[in-house]
Amino acid sequence: MNKQFLSSLVTAAVLGGAALGASAQNLAVVNGKPVPKERVEILKKQIERSGRPISPEIEVQIKEEVIAREIFQQEASRLGLEASPAYKTQMELARQSVLINALFEDFKSKNPVTDAEIKAEYDKFVAANQGQEYRASHILVPTENEAKAIIASLKKGGNFAEIAKKQSKDPGSGARGGDLDWANANSYVPEFTQAMIKLQKGSYTQTPVKSQFGYHVIRLDDTRQAELPKLEDVKPQVAQQLEQQKVIQFQESLRAKAKVE
Numbered sequence: 001m002n003k004q005f006l007s008s009l010v011t012a013a014v015l016g017g018a019a020l021g022a023s024a025q026n027l028a029v030v031n032g033k034p035v036p037k038e039r040v041e042i043l044k045k046q047i048e049r050s051g052r053p054i055s056p057e058i059e060v061q062i063k064e065e066v067i068a069r070e071i072f073q074q075e076a077s078r079l080g081l082e083a084s085p086a087y088k089t090q091m092e093l094a095r096q097s098v099l100i101n102a103l104f105e106d107f108k109s110k111n112p113v114t115d116a117e118i119k120a121e122y123d124k125f126v127a128a129n130q131g132q133e134y135r136a137s138h139i140l141v142p143t144e145n146e147a148k149a150i151i152a153s154l155k156k157g158g159n160f161a162e163i164a165k166k167q168s169k170d171p172g173s174g175a176r177g178g179d180l181d182w183a184n185a186n187s188y189v190p191e192f193t194q195a196m197i198k199l200q201k202g203s204y205t206q207t208p209v210k211s212q213f214g215y216h217v218i219r220l221d222d223t224r225q226a227e228l229p230k231l232e233d234v235k236p237q238v239a240q241q242l243e244q245q246k247v248i249q250f251q252e253s254l255r256a257k258a259k260v261e
Contacts, residue, residue, distance in 0.1 A: 027063060030070045039066050107250050113242045121238050122231045129184055133226045136196050137178035139163055139217040140170040147208030147215035154204060160219055169214060178219070184226065189213070196220055 026034040040062055044054050047062075054062075081087055137160060141147050150163055161177030168174030185193045195209040199220035208215040231238075 135222040
């Protein structure tokens with residue numbers, strides 16, 4: 001990790017974290033002013049929360065960054081920049097960021113996501129995704145006549161994958177010979193789904209299927225029972241999603257109650 005990137009992480013940590021407290025232990029003394037070790041620990045915790053591990057090398061860089069920031073801050077103070085309008089505006093924005101972050105952390109600590117809420121959300125996911133999954137392929141073209149010509153070619157022994165690669169207007173699946181991989185039936189537009197689920201394994205639609213995207217020739221390659229992850233495997237992600245939803249609802253409730261003129 002380069003020092004410039006580390007500096008950006010440290011800046012984000014300062015804006016997103018709590019105010020630095022006093023400490024009896026010092027990292028260094030810069031021009032007679034102590035630099036508390038607590039600054040390093042707080043910044044390390046903030047960076048770790050962002051998902052980045054703290055290696056010994058990065059810890060050394062954090063310490064260097066903290067000392068450098070003290071040096072630069074002292075010089076800015078000597079020049080009287082604290083009295084500038086730009087500094088005061090940025091400090092107010094930084095103060096707001098720290099306080100708002102504290103507000104949301106306080107809300108989350110008082111309104112934790114429960115195991116019952118996680119289980120209920122997981123059950124909703126299972127209910128919406130259980131049943132069969134389909135592996136289908138398709139060839140998408142702009143006109144009905146083109147689709148009819150492709151069906152005629154298939155009936156004569158044409159290779160579905162090769163035709164898809166040459167003629168399909170769906171760039172993603174076309175490059176794979178029309179393959180759409182495994183998906184729940186609800187993943188597709190209704191016209192596509194209705195035609196696909198009527199097919200026998202290995203068969204293709206005998207007439208073009210029109211949708212908002214154009215005309216499809218659909219082949220059903222296989223079916224299987226949906227393979228869903230276990231609750232234990234997705235519990236952290238579900239908890240995080242629910243926590244974010246709670247915070248968003250809290251924000252919306254505050255906005256709704258606020259009198260803005």
